[in-house]
Amino acid sequence: MALPRFAPDTLDGLRDAVAGALADGTRLAVEGRGSKRGLGRPVVADAVLDLSALSGITYYEPGELVMEAMAGTPLAEIEAELAAKNQHLAFEPGEVGHLWGAGGGSIGGVFACNLSGPRRPFAGAARDHLLGVAAVSGRGEAFSAGGRVVKNVTGYDMGKLLAGSFGTLSVMGRVTFKVLPRAESERTILLFGLEPGGAIAALAKAGFGPWDISGAAWLPADAAARSAVGYVAGAGASVAAIRLEGARGAVAERCAALRGALSIAPTEELHTHNSRKLWAEMRDGRLIAPGQGPLSSLWRLTLPSADAASVLSTIAERTGGEFSSDWQGGLAWLAIGGDGMDVAEAAAVLRAEAAIAGGHAVLWRATDDARSAISVFGDQGDAISALVRRIKSNFDPAGILNPGRMAPAADSAS
Amino acid sequence: MLMPIPDAAVISRRAEIAAALRGRLPCGTVIDRAAGLSAFESDGLTAYRQQPLIAVLPADRDEVSAVLAYCAAEGIKIVPRGAGTSLSGGALPLADGITLGLSRLNRILDIDLANRTVTVEPGVTNLAISAAVREHGFYYAPDPSSQIACTIGGNVAENAGGVHCLKYGLTTNNILGLEVALLGGERIRLGGKALDAPGLDLMGVIAGSEGLLGVVTEVTVRILRTPETARALLAGFARVEDAARCVADVIAAGIIPAGMEMMDRPAIHAAEAYVGAGYPLDAEALLIIEVDGPAAEVAAAALRIEDVARTCGATSLRTSRNEAERLAFWAGRKAAFPAVGRITPDYYCMDGTIPRGRLPEVLAGIRELSERFGLGVANVFHAGDGNLHPLILYDANAPGELERAEEFGSEILRLCVRVGGVLTGEHGVGVEKRDLMDEVFGPDDLAHQQRLKCAFDAGGLLNPGKVFPTLHRCAELGRLHVHAGKLPHPDIERF
Numbered sequence: 016m017a018l019p020r021f022a023p024d025t026l027d028g029l030r031d032a033v034a035g036a037l038a039d040g041t042r043l044a045v046e047g048r049g050s051k052r053g054l055g056r057p058v059v060a061d062a063v064l065d066l067s068a069l070s071g072i073t074y075y076e077p078g079e080l081v082m083e084a085m086a087g088t089p090l091a092e093i094e095a096e097l098a099a100k101n102q103h104l105a106f107e108p109g110e111v112g113h114l115w116g117a118g119g120g121s122i123g124g125v126f127a128c129n130l131s132g133p134r135r136p137f138a139g140a141a142r143d144h145l146l147g148v149a150a151v152s153g154r155g156e157a158f159s160a161g162g163r164v165v166k167n168v169t170g171y172d173m174g175k176l177l178a179g180s181f182g183t184l185s186v187m188g189r190v191t192f193k194v195l196p197r198a199e200s201e202r203t204i205l206l207f208g209l210e211p212g213g214a215i216a217a218l219a220k221a222g223f224g225p226w227d228i229s230g231a232a233w234l235p236a237d238a239a240a241r242s243a244v245g246y247v248a249g250a251g252a253s254v255a256a257i258r259l260e261g262a263r264g265a266v267a268e269r270c271a272a273l274r275g276a277l278s279i280a281p282t283e284e285l286h287t288h289n290s291r292k293l294w295a296e297m298r299d300g301r302l303i304a305p306g307q308g309p310l311s312s313l314w315r316l317t318l319p320s321a322d323a324a325s326v327l328s329t330i331a332e333r334t335g336g337e338f339s340s341d342w343q344g345g346l347a348w349l350a351i352g353g354d355g356m357d358v359a360e361a362a363a364v365l366r367a368e369a370a371i372a373g374g375h376a377v378l379w380r381a382t383d384d385a386r387s388a389i390s391v392f393g394d395q396g397d398a399i400s401a402l403v404r405r406i407k408s409n410f411d412p413a414g415i416l417n418p419g420r421m422a423p424a425a426d427s428a429s
Numbered sequence: 430m431l432m433p434i435p436d437a438a439v440i441s442r443r444a445e446i447a448a449a450l451r452g453r454l455p456c457g458t459v460i461d462r463a464a465g466l467s468a469f470e471s472d473g474l475t476a477y478r479q480q481p482l483i484a485v486l487p488a489d490r491d492e493v494s495a496v497l498a499y500c501a502a503e504g505i506k507i508v509p510r511g512a513g514t515s516l517s518g519g520a521l522p523l524a525d526g527i528t529l530g531l532s533r534l535n536r537i538l539d540i541d542l543a544n545r546t547v548t549v550e551p552g553v554t555n556l557a558i559s560a561a562v563r564e565h566g567f568y569y570a571p572d573p574s575s576q577i578a579c580t581i582g583g584n585v586a587e588n589a590g591g592v593h594c595l596k597y598g599l600t601t602n603n604i605l606g607l608e609v610a611l612l613g614g615e616r617i618r619l620g621g622k623a624l625d626a627p628g629l630d631l632m633g634v635i636a637g638s639e640g641l642l643g644v645v646t647e648v649t650v651r652i653l654r655t656p657e658t659a660r661a662l663l664a665g666f667a668r669v670e671d672a673a674r675c676v677a678d679v680i681a682a683g684i685i686p687a688g689m690e691m692m693d694r695p696a697i698h699a700a701e702a703y704v705g706a707g708y709p710l711d712a713e714a715l716l717i718i719e720v721d722g723p724a725a726e727v728a729a730a731a732l733r734i735e736d737v738a739r740t741c742g743a744t745s746l747r748t749s750r751n752e753a754e755r756l757a758f759w760a761g762r763k764a765a766f767p768a769v770g771r772i773t774p775d776y777y778c779m780d781g782t783i784p785r786g787r788l789p790e791v792l793a794g795i796r797e798l799s800e801r802f803g804l805g806v807a808n809v810f811h812a813g814d815g816n817l818h819p820l821i822l823y824d825a826n827a828p829g830e831l832e833r834a835e836e837f838g839s840e841i842l843r844l845c846v847r848v849g850g851v852l853t854g855e856h857g858v859g860v861e862k863r864d865l866m867d868e869v870f871g872p873d874d875l876a877h878q879q880r881l882k883c884a885f886d887a888g889g890l891l892n893p894g895k896v897f898p899t900l901h902r903c904a905e906l907g908r909l910h911v912h913a914g915k916l917p918h919p920d921i922e923r924f
Contacts, residue, residue: 170870172636269726
């Protein structure tokens with residue numbers, strides 16, 4: 016049965032909707048455009064708070080490097096507006112909704128989930144670019160924080176609190192964020208046939224040099240074959256990719272120097288058009304193994320990059336999954352097929368192995384039952400959990416915002 | 430500046446409290462004699478002074494926890510302190526509070542070049558981190574002007590900036606992990622060498638919280654490779670408006686310089702008289718624009734910036750040809766504060782941030798205010814990110830001048846807020862700008878910030894009197910105002 020929907024189209028309307036829900040005891044599933052509904056634990060709600068009508072860019076000054084938009088504004092609309100002024104979101108958020116069979120996402124959802132793409136280690140995360148918010152807490156009260164300037168320490172950094180809180184503390188109605196010039200040119204060096212260990216070492220070497228790289232990923236042969244870029248799909252082998260961005264002539268010069276320094280494997284070079292296409296595929300999770308079905312699971316691991324290779328090879332061997340790697344090894348996607356390891360067992364293995372290196376494993380895609388039964392985000396220990404519960408209860412005392420999304424609702428925790 | 434009324438009962442227990450702390454801490458850690466306490470009576474905002482009840486200087490994290498556990502149990506206030514370089518009074522002591530100095534926690538614990546991280550105790554200075562990895566070709570990016578003295582723990586508490594924030598971000602964008610001692614003494618670890626740990630971003634919340642949420646006991650920072658090349662351009666302009674347009678046009682040209690600094694005529698003259706950097710004395714405004722990175726990119730960017738500066742009417746333009754020349758360009762800027770100190774008995778440094786496009790208007794407004802208050806002003810600031818540092822010139826010995834300087838400063842900050850800016854870009858609110866917070870935030874905005882505070886410190890023991898103009902009781906903030914109907918889910922336990 017479809018839940019009733021509230022779809023406010025103003026910030027006042029948003030406040031009224033939450034205040035009304037609070038008064039009625041209505042638990043809300045908060046959605047921007049619903050693209051990442053499948054991410055996190057399943058929400059236990061009585062109604063949907065749909066932000067898609069809270070849409071539109073409200074301020075954009077390219078010279079200030081600042082844009083402000085209503086939370087439900089499609090990410091695609093933001094990207095198009097920025098591209099018209101040769102700017103972009105440097106943290107490279109992806110359109111990942113297809114992983115759950117959904118469409119395009121909203122800018123509010125990008126920040127609520129703190130989602131960043133391949134440029135993250137070099138340019139910062141989504142949270143680093145969030146400058147200000149206008150939000151409504153679970154108390155039904157509207158509040159603002161931050162501002163429209165890029166350097167600001169006036170009061171607590173409430174944007175950091177809300178970025179990555181999955182709508183469990185407050186509903187962001189409008190977000191202000193930093194935007195940056197997009198490089199006029201880019202190239203990607205491809206290295207073929209390297210094993211993960213050798214590839215991650217090569218990516219690290221590229222990062223240690225003076226070349227100022229802005230992307231460093233590795234794809235197994237099966238993932239590379241899914242690419243729409245001919246040089247990648249036709250490789251018939253694993254592909255490591257290193258991106259350089261900058262001024263036209265300078266990029267060509269840097270690229271030649273880096274290729275020379277990486278003479279450990281056969282190389283190829285993508286120019287701007289194909290390079291952008293490949294990184295968009297990786298950003299959007301288009302090359303991840305499409306495993307579906309009740310027994311499959313998709314995991315997102317973050318690891319200290321220098322320790323990633325050994326952790327990943329152990330994990331792949333034990334779980335029978337396919338992994339690809341980004342962020343110079345710091346990020347890995349692990350897809351376990353229906354014939355692979357059971358989700359609960361995989362959770363135990365991944366978390367144990369990641370923890371040894373100081374990393375984390377988040378369950379990105381699995382059935383509702385699996386995401387209810389297994390901790391999606393992992394355990395943070397008693398002291399942090401207690402602190403998080405106090406924050407949750409101060410911002411959403413009645414537990415009406417996305418109950419259960421981050422932790423079981425029975426604990427009244429986020 | 431009105432501080433919370435000291436609790437006479439706590440003050441009367443001073444000897445007992447000192448004895449209790451001595452019982453929990455090694456010899457020499459507890460300071461309660463007036464001569465010893467006077468060293469802590471102010472920070473970088475020297476206009477305010479207050480001797481603390483007691484100062485404690487723990488040597489390790491367990492001792493920090495022991496102090497916090499004792500204070501929580503006894504209801505005694507705590508003011509954390511790094512090197513005491515805060516320009517907003519963040520470490521101003523309380524007559525009934527313990528100043529918790531972290532300077533002895535000064536060990537570098539781990540240098541992990543492969544993961545590009547350094548892990549240190551909070552009392553390590555900002556510059557010491559860069560010094561520890563320089564030989565390997567790395568550095569730590571945030572560079573507040575006090576970096577030789579200020580500690581990384583203080584940098585985290587204040588979310589410190591510097592001249593390179595435009596490209597490299599503030600402290601919050603350059604830390605990967607923290608260990609934080611909570612009130613009560615329990616320590617939590619946030620973040621680490623892996624990026625983007627799941628769960629609420631409490632590390633991001635602690636950064637810039639000005640010592641009101643917890644005490645940082647360990648910091649893991651990311652280090653960056655020292656850029657292959659850095660070049661600086663020095664451009665003089667006959668009008669402030671031209672310099673401001675140049676700042677905007679450089680960014681519009683798609684270039685994010687590592688730093689983009691502006692000085693106005695009084696600052697140029699003071700700096701030139703002090704260090705002889707070769708600045709153009711006929712200019713109304715001077716820009717130092719630095720680009721860094723791979724040599725080929727830097728060369729391309731420098732050429733483009735030269736074009737932009739000429740188009741904007743630069744009356745003088747030089748690009749550094751070597752490292753010595755680049756450093757010479759910076760010498761005047763880096764010495765600007767002491768240089769201004771030579772032309773005035775005292776100066777008061779402000780810290781508002783504005784949208785870059787409003788620079789000419791705000792500088793004109795500051796000149797008008799300068800005439801109205803009868804006090805001189807020199808402007809030295811981070812133009813690239815719109816972060817102003819007007820230096821108000823005054824004489825603390827002249828009756829009424831300090832008050833006039835403070836009122837002038839408040840008016841500048843109100844002007845910043847009016848054009849869409851904020852009170853502070855990098856120095857923090859502290860006690861200095863506390864009573865201006867209402868200019869930026871409404872009651873509900875501040876109430877939500879305080880609800881965050883309440884989750885960490887419901888009793889208001891950590892650094893009270895800073896940041897918030899009025900500290901509501903947490904019980905009052907926790908009350909739910911439901912006008913119609915009843916509270917949902919009455920079975921849920923509430924805080």
